[in-house]
Amino acid sequence: MSNEQSVADAETPREDSRDSSASRAGSAEHTSIDISDLELTYGDGTEAVSGVDLTVGDGEFFGFLGPNGAGKTTVIKVLATLLSPTAGEVRVNGFDVRTEPRKIRESIGYMAQETSIDPELTAEENIRFACEAYGVPRGERDERTAELLDLVDLEAVADKRSEEFSGGMKKRLDAATVLVHRPPLVFLDEPTTGLDPTARNRLWEYFQRINEQGTTIFLTTQYLEEADTLCERLAVILGGEIVADGSPADLKRQVGGDVLDIELGDGPEARARATTIAREFDDFSNATVEETEAGISVTAQAARQSGTDLLVALRDAGLTVTGFNVRAPTLDDVFLAITGERVDTDDGAAATEESI
Amino acid sequence: MSTPTESGTADREVARSANTFVGDVWVNFKRWNLKAVRNPFVLVVSLAQPFIFLVLFTEVFGNVAGGAVSQGLPGIDYTTFLVPAIAIQVALASAVTSGIGLVNDIENGMFEKVLVSPMNRTAVFVGKTLAEVFRIALQIAIILGLGVLLGAEITTGVIGAVGIMAVGILFSFWFIAFSNMLAVLTRDQESTIIGANLLQFPLLFLSSAFLPLEVLPNWIQLFARINPVTYGVDAARAIMLDEDVMTVLEVTAFDGALNTIVPAVAVLAGLGLVFGAGAVYLLSRASSSDVR
Known part of the structure; x- marks a missing residue:
C-alpha cells in the first residue's frame, strides 16, 4: 500500500462531497468549526474561557496558540465533546456539541495532549481497536490498519507491544489511531510537546500530509515555530479570550x-x-x-x-x-507584542496546563 | 437540530459508523481479554494466592481443622470444605483487577480515548465487566479442577461445578463495583490496590470461609453475618456438599441445600445491585462532559 494510493483514496470522498454540497443551501457547508460566545467556567469558579468566537473553514490548517493555562485545552475539549460549554453556541462539522455529541465523535479525530495508547497492546492491535471503536467496516480494517502503520512508519514494529516504544513512536501511533475513520476534522492538542526535534519534524510531515489529503486540522501549540511552519491561520488565546487572529504573516505584520x-x-x-x-x-x-x-x-x-x-x-x-x-519578526515577537510576555516553551512547564 | 442539511454536512466524508450496542460490547470484551492474556501477571497472581491457600491450608491445618469441620458436617474432609471458599477467594482477588484496569485506562489516556469515540458508554463498561467475569469463571473452574485433584468431592457433579462458578460470578459483582468505585474516586493505582487488598483478608478470615462459624469467637460470628463473603462461601459450599450449610440465616422454606442457596443468592444479588448502582453513578459522572 503506497502513500500515493492512500492519498487518492482519501480524496475520492472529498470530491463526492463537493458534488453533494452543491445541491445544499446554507453557509455552514464549508465550516468545520463554528464557535460563538463560548464560555466555560469550572466548578470552582475558574473562568477558563470567556466569550470566544471562532470559525474554522473546511480543509484549513488552523493553529490555536497560547501559553500554559490560557484555555487552549479547555476549548479543544469542548470541541471534542469532553466538556459541555457553560454558555455559547458550538457546532462541529455542523453538529451541536450539546445535542449531537455522538455525531461529532463519529466525525472527528482527537489526539489528546497526553499520549493515549494501550501499552499492553501491539501497534497493530491499538489501531485495530480504534477501527472497531469507530465502526470501520470489517472488510476495510486490514487495509486501513496497514495503510496507517505505513503512514506513521511503524510497520516494522507492528507486532511489538507499544510499551516498548519511544516517546516519538508512541505519539505517531496515537496519531494513527485518531485517523482510522478518515475524519474530516482532526484535533491535535500540543502534539509535539516533549519530543526531540527529529521526532517533531517527522510528526509535522504526517500532519501536513493528512492536511494535503483534505483533512481540516485544529492544532494547539505553545511552540511558535510549529504554528509558523504548519498553520495557514492562527488565533492567539490568552486568559480565556482570543486576542489575535490571522495568518502568520498578518500577525507578524502586527509587530x-x-x-x-x-x-x-x-x-x-x-x-x-x-x-x-x-x-x-x-x-x-x-x-x-x-x-x-x-x-x-x-x-x-x-x-x-x-x-x-x-x-x-x-x-x-x-x-x-x-x-x-x-x-x-517571528511569532515569538508577535506573542510578545500581543501579550506583553515571552512565551515559556519549557518542556517541563508544558505538562502543567489544566487537564480534565 | 438535525435538519437534512446539517446531517448532510458531516455525512459528506465520514461513512457513518456501523456500531451497535452488542458490537461495542464485543469490541471491549475482546480488548480486555487480550489485555488479560498479555498480562499473565494478573492471571497468575489472582490464581496463585488462592492456590497456595488451598494447598497450604489443607496440608497444614487439614488435620486440626478437619475435626472442627466434622463436628458440624460429619463425613466432610477439609479439602472439600475449603474448595468452595477458595473459589470465592478467587472471585474476590480477580474482582480487584477490574478497578486496577480502570485506573490504568484513566492513567494511560485510554479512558478519554474511549469517551471521544462514538461507542456506547454503557456497552464499554459492560464489555469490560463481561471480560472480567469470564476470567473469574475460568479461574474458578481451574480451582475446582485442582481441588478435585487434591481429593475434594463435588457432590453435585458437573452441574454443581457450573453452579459454583455462577455463584462466584454473582458474588464478584459487588466487589467489581467496589473496586471500580475506588478507582474513580482515587484515580490512583496504588490506592486502589491497597484499598481493595487490605479488605480482602479481613473479609475472608472473618467469614465462614476457612472454619465453621460455630468454632469461631462470637465477634467473628457477628461480623460474618454482615460479611458478603459468608453468603458467597455458604452458597458455593451448599452446592458443593448438597447440604444446608448456612448458619447466619435460618431459612427452612425450601428443601436441603436450597435453604442456603436461595437466601444467599438473594443477598448477593441485592448487594450487587446496590454496589452496582454506586459504581454506575460514579462512572457516569466520571465520563460525563459536565463541567466540575
Whole structure:
C-alpha cells in the first residue's frame, strides 16, 4: 500500500462531497468549526474561557496558540465533546456539541495532549481497536490498519507491544489511531510537546500530509515555530479570550517592523542605558525596546534602514556592541507584542496546563 | 437540530459508523481479554494466592481443622470444605483487577480515548465487566479442577461445578463495583490496590470461609453475618456438599441445600445491585462532559 494510493483514496470522498454540497443551501457547508460566545467556567469558579468566537473553514490548517493555562485545552475539549460549554453556541462539522455529541465523535479525530495508547497492546492491535471503536467496516480494517502503520512508519514494529516504544513512536501511533475513520476534522492538542526535534519534524510531515489529503486540522501549540511552519491561520488565546487572529504573516505584520537584536559587552547597567538611548532614538518612531539576556532588542519599521545609526549612537555613548542582527519578526515577537510576555516553551512547564 | 442539511454536512466524508450496542460490547470484551492474556501477571497472581491457600491450608491445618469441620458436617474432609471458599477467594482477588484496569485506562489516556469515540458508554463498561467475569469463571473452574485433584468431592457433579462458578460470578459483582468505585474516586493505582487488598483478608478470615462459624469467637460470628463473603462461601459450599450449610440465616422454606442457596443468592444479588448502582453513578459522572 503506497502513500500515493492512500492519498487518492482519501480524496475520492472529498470530491463526492463537493458534488453533494452543491445541491445544499446554507453557509455552514464549508465550516468545520463554528464557535460563538463560548464560555466555560469550572466548578470552582475558574473562568477558563470567556466569550470566544471562532470559525474554522473546511480543509484549513488552523493553529490555536497560547501559553500554559490560557484555555487552549479547555476549548479543544469542548470541541471534542469532553466538556459541555457553560454558555455559547458550538457546532462541529455542523453538529451541536450539546445535542449531537455522538455525531461529532463519529466525525472527528482527537489526539489528546497526553499520549493515549494501550501499552499492553501491539501497534497493530491499538489501531485495530480504534477501527472497531469507530465502526470501520470489517472488510476495510486490514487495509486501513496497514495503510496507517505505513503512514506513521511503524510497520516494522507492528507486532511489538507499544510499551516498548519511544516517546516519538508512541505519539505517531496515537496519531494513527485518531485517523482510522478518515475524519474530516482532526484535533491535535500540543502534539509535539516533549519530543526531540527529529521526532517533531517527522510528526509535522504526517500532519501536513493528512492536511494535503483534505483533512481540516485544529492544532494547539505553545511552540511558535510549529504554528509558523504548519498553520495557514492562527488565533492567539490568552486568559480565556482570543486576542489575535490571522495568518502568520498578518500577525507578524502586527509587530510593527523588523527586529534589531543588539548584544552588549557590559552589564545590566549598560543595557539600561542602551534601552534609554534606543527609545529616544529619533529615526525610530513607535519603536518597541526590550532588554534581553545579552543586550537589547528593538522592533521598529525603520530597523533595517536606520539600524546602523543606532549602533553608532550606542558606540558614541561609550557602550560596547559585541554583536547585532536584523531579522524579520517571528511569532515569538508577535506573542510578545500581543501579550506583553515571552512565551515559556519549557518542556517541563508544558505538562502543567489544566487537564480534565 | 438535525435538519437534512446539517446531517448532510458531516455525512459528506465520514461513512457513518456501523456500531451497535452488542458490537461495542464485543469490541471491549475482546480488548480486555487480550489485555488479560498479555498480562499473565494478573492471571497468575489472582490464581496463585488462592492456590497456595488451598494447598497450604489443607496440608497444614487439614488435620486440626478437619475435626472442627466434622463436628458440624460429619463425613466432610477439609479439602472439600475449603474448595468452595477458595473459589470465592478467587472471585474476590480477580474482582480487584477490574478497578486496577480502570485506573490504568484513566492513567494511560485510554479512558478519554474511549469517551471521544462514538461507542456506547454503557456497552464499554459492560464489555469490560463481561471480560472480567469470564476470567473469574475460568479461574474458578481451574480451582475446582485442582481441588478435585487434591481429593475434594463435588457432590453435585458437573452441574454443581457450573453452579459454583455462577455463584462466584454473582458474588464478584459487588466487589467489581467496589473496586471500580475506588478507582474513580482515587484515580490512583496504588490506592486502589491497597484499598481493595487490605479488605480482602479481613473479609475472608472473618467469614465462614476457612472454619465453621460455630468454632469461631462470637465477634467473628457477628461480623460474618454482615460479611458478603459468608453468603458467597455458604452458597458455593451448599452446592458443593448438597447440604444446608448456612448458619447466619435460618431459612427452612425450601428443601436441603436450597435453604442456603436461595437466601444467599438473594443477598448477593441485592448487594450487587446496590454496589452496582454506586459504581454506575460514579462512572457516569466520571465520563460525563459536565463541567466540575
